[in-house]
Amino acid sequence: xxxxxxxxxxxxxxxxxxxxxxxxxxxxxxxxxxxxxxxxxxxxxxxxxxxxxxxxxxxxxxxxxxxxxxxxxxxxxxxxxxxxxxxxxxxxxxxxxxxxxxxxxxxxxxxxxxxxxxxxxxxxxxxxxxxxxxxxxxxxxxxxxxxxxxxxxxxxxxxxxxxxxxxxxxxxxxxx
Amino acid sequence: xxxxxxxxxxxxxxxxxxxxxxxxxxxxxxxxxxxxxxxxxxxxxxxxxxxxxxxxxxxxxxxxxxxxxxxxxxxxxxxxxxxxxxxxxxxxxxxxxxxxxxxxxxxxxxxxxxxxxxxxxxxxxxxxxxxxxxxxxxxxxxxxxxxxxxxxxxxxxxxxxxxxxxxxxxxxxxxxxxxxxxxxxxxxxxxxxxxxxxxxxxxxxxxxxxxxxxxxxxxxxxxxxxxxxxxxxxxxxxxxxxxxxxxxxxxxxxxxxxxxxxxxxxxxxxxxxxxxxxxxxxxxxxxxxxxxxxxxxxxxxxxxxxxxxxxxxxxxxxxxxxxxxxxxxxxxxxxxxxxxxxxxxxxxxxxxxxxxxxxxxxxxxxxxxxxxxxxxxxxxxxxxxxxxxxxxxxxxxxxxxxxxxxxxxxxxxxxxxxxxxxxxxxxxxxxxxxxxxxxxxxxxxxxxxxxxxxxxxxxxxxxxxxxxxxxxxxxxxxxxxxxxxxxxxxxxxxxx
Numbered sequence: 001x002x003x004x005x006x007x008x009x010x011x012x013x014x015x016x017x018x019x020x021x022x023x024x025x026x027x028x029x030x031x032x033x034x035x036x037x038x039x040x041x042x043x044x045x046x047x048x049x050x051x052x053x054x055x056x057x058x059x060x061x062x063x064x065x066x067x068x069x070x071x072x073x074x075x076x077x078x079x080x081x082x083x084x085x086x087x088x089x090x091x092x093x094x095x096x097x098x099x100x101x102x103x104x105x106x107x108x109x110x111x112x113x114x115x116x117x118x119x120x121x122x123x124x125x126x127x128x129x130x131x132x133x134x135x136x137x138x139x140x141x142x143x144x145x146x147x148x149x150x151x152x153x154x155x156x157x158x159x160x161x162x163x164x165x166x167x168x169x170x171x172x173x174x175x176x
Numbered sequence: 177x178x179x180x181x182x183x184x185x186x187x188x189x190x191x192x193x194x195x196x197x198x199x200x201x202x203x204x205x206x207x208x209x210x211x212x213x214x215x216x217x218x219x220x221x222x223x224x225x226x227x228x229x230x231x232x233x234x235x236x237x238x239x240x241x242x243x244x245x246x247x248x249x250x251x252x253x254x255x256x257x258x259x260x261x262x263x264x265x266x267x268x269x270x271x272x273x274x275x276x277x278x279x280x281x282x283x284x285x286x287x288x289x290x291x292x293x294x295x296x297x298x299x300x301x302x303x304x305x306x307x308x309x310x311x312x313x314x315x316x317x318x319x320x321x322x323x324x325x326x327x328x329x330x331x332x333x334x335x336x337x338x339x340x341x342x343x344x345x346x347x348x349x350x351x352x353x354x355x356x357x358x359x360x361x362x363x364x365x366x367x368x369x370x371x372x373x374x375x376x377x378x379x380x381x382x383x384x385x386x387x388x389x390x391x392x393x394x395x396x397x398x399x400x401x402x403x404x405x406x407x408x409x410x411x412x413x414x415x416x417x418x419x420x421x422x423x424x425x426x427x428x429x430x431x432x433x434x435x436x437x438x439x440x441x442x443x444x445x446x447x448x449x450x451x452x453x454x455x456x457x458x459x460x461x462x463x464x465x466x467x468x469x470x471x472x473x474x475x476x477x478x479x480x481x482x483x484x485x486x487x488x489x490x491x492x493x494x495x496x497x498x499x500x501x502x503x504x505x506x507x508x509x510x511x512x513x514x515x516x517x518x519x520x521x522x523x524x525x526x527x528x529x530x531x532x533x534x535x536x537x538x539x540x541x542x543x544x545x546x547x548x549x550x551x552x553x554x555x556x557x558x559x560x561x562x563x564x565x566x567x568x569x570x571x572x573x574x575x576x577x578x579x580x581x582x583x584x585x586x587x588x589x590x591x592x593x594x595x596x597x598x599x600x601x602x603x604x605x606x607x608x609x610x611x612x613x614x615x616x617x618x619x620x621x622x623x624x625x626x627x628x629x630x631x632x633x634x635x636x637x638x639x640x641x642x643x644x645x646x647x648x649x650x651x652x653x654x655x656x657x658x659x660x661x662x663x664x665x666x667x668x669x670x671x672x
Contacts, residue, residue: 109624111621111622115617118668
């Protein structure tokens with residue numbers, strides 16, 4: 001992380017490839033949270049549809065062919081879950097002197113530079129499952145449209161709290 | 177003492193209510209909102225169904241209770257540093273909007289409201305969006321007091337200058353070069369056909385509908401049957417339909433943009449429009465984040481473009497009427513209008529080109545779109561020698577068009593960073609230009625697909641406050657090193 005006083009000015013770091021920049025990664029445990037949430041999501045759908053099918057509510061529906069036939073439709077849940085797990089490789093963040101750089105995405109990769117001077121609000125939140133694994137989600141809000149709320153999930157709780165305080169303090173200093 | 181502080185002193189302790197006409201307008205608004213569900217319900221369900229009647233009664237009772245309690249509980253007062261609002265019966269809501277946060281106010285007045293002398297006033301803020309607070313009905317005097325309290329009172333009414341007034345020529349041309357009304361008519365027709373199909377699938381008896389409606393439906397069915405029987409009549413009907421929709425589009429534009437004008441008053445821009453329903457927006461010039469200049473293929477060929485403003489707090493909705501700055505401008509006058517918004521802006525710069533990969537991306541995307549359409553056509557159209565030749569020729573024609581427009585599209589796309597403004601232009605067929613005040617940039621995003629990564633290029637996406645959901649400021653296919661440099665340059669080190 002380039003937050004030390006001796007860190008190079010951003011203007012000087014011009015030609016460095018973004019892909020080679022040293023990003024901090026999310027906690028590996030976040031994959032357990034993602035896996036569990038996607039599995040629960042699909043279980044709810046499958047159980048719901050099974051009940052509806054059992055009571056005869058789906059008789060004759062055209063979409064029944066897609067849901068209850070041994071077709072490619074059964075591949076959707078595993079692909080959906082796998083994509084979420086694969087997205088772990090894309091996640092990263094880097095606190096620089098003037099901005100917070102967030103990297104995300106696998107197929108389409110995004111590098112979001114949120115200027116510290118533009119931060120309106122920083123907050124942390126943890127679901128029950130995240131708390132069990134000691135994880136926290138950091139949310140950064142700006143007045144922008146696309147970056148109105150940028151989330152970094154799966155941070156170790158102490159790291160998230162420290163980052164929240166640093167961003168809040170630096171944002172406040174730069175806004176003055 | 178300034179007029180604003182005098183006004184604040186006079187009204188410091190005074191709480192005000194909304195105008196009683198609010199009850200009438202709210203009832204009308206709710207009725208309008210329920211109109212479509214009621215019509216759909218009326219068509220889809222037999223009127224003898226008890227459930228539907230209960231739905232109407234319950235909805236009416238809840239709605240009446242809602243707006244009466246809202247009227248009784250709503251209070252506001254002007255304080256020295258803002259506006260204070262109290263509302264709610266069961267859940268009390270107290271809100272204080274600081275004057276510094278208000279990005280613009282708008283008033284809206286339909287024909288009936290003009291007769292009674294009331295207006296609806298909406299306050300937009302940077303954080304709260306287009307309707308941070310909405311006053312459903314205020315007397316004209318009360319609305320003017322709020323406007324003076326919010327705006328810089330000293331500059332209002334002096335130094336007035338009409339920047340733009342939509343002439344009949346502009347309104348006709350704007351209507352003649354848009355497809356919005358045509359799309360709405362087509363959607364309406366498709367919706368009607370769908371509803372008819374639903375009714376017949378449900379076995380709904382035609383007797384459940386009023387007699388005159390049955391007559392209309394039978395007449396339309398017979399007319400469609402007669403037209404489809406004769407190819408000549410069908411061709412003529414299609415031409416008549418297109419001409420009718422075109423004429424309708426022009427009429428709607430002429431009425432909709434009647435009285436549209438932009439008035440410059442000191443640091444504010446006042447936008448007025450409307451014949452039946454009169455709207456007035458006040459935008460502080462220093463709240464403008466970006467300007468969009470865009471034109472369709474036809475408008476571009478005719479040498480015209482539309483100019484829209486992105487102001488802080490006005491995001492969320494589509495390219496709404498509230499953000500239109502110049503309805504139709506000759507291309508060579510765009511610079512003059514830009515200088516009205518930002519007097520210090522200069523356009524003596526050279527455009528920087530993007531990466532040539534843009535050409536290949538244009539062709540790839542076009543062919544990717546063409547391929548499924550061709551497959552669908554092969555499935556849908558009965559195949560014989562004539563249709564095969566027609567599909568081959570059409571596909572080849574489109575492929576040629578995609579290939580032919582790749583280079584102009586690349587050449588027309590570029591960007592420039594000059595004197596505190598970022599200029600972006602994209603597209604040859606449907607050209608679009610963005611001008612962003614760099615001091616207003618909230619974040620810079622680099623977005624790279626797999627293919628772009630292979631070629632070492634990325635899209636540079638600019639985020640500002642107030643963009644609508646369908647608006648994206650993006651420079652496509654910038655070399656990665658250059659993009660990262662831009663990201664660094666455009667990242668503000670201090671808040672403004």
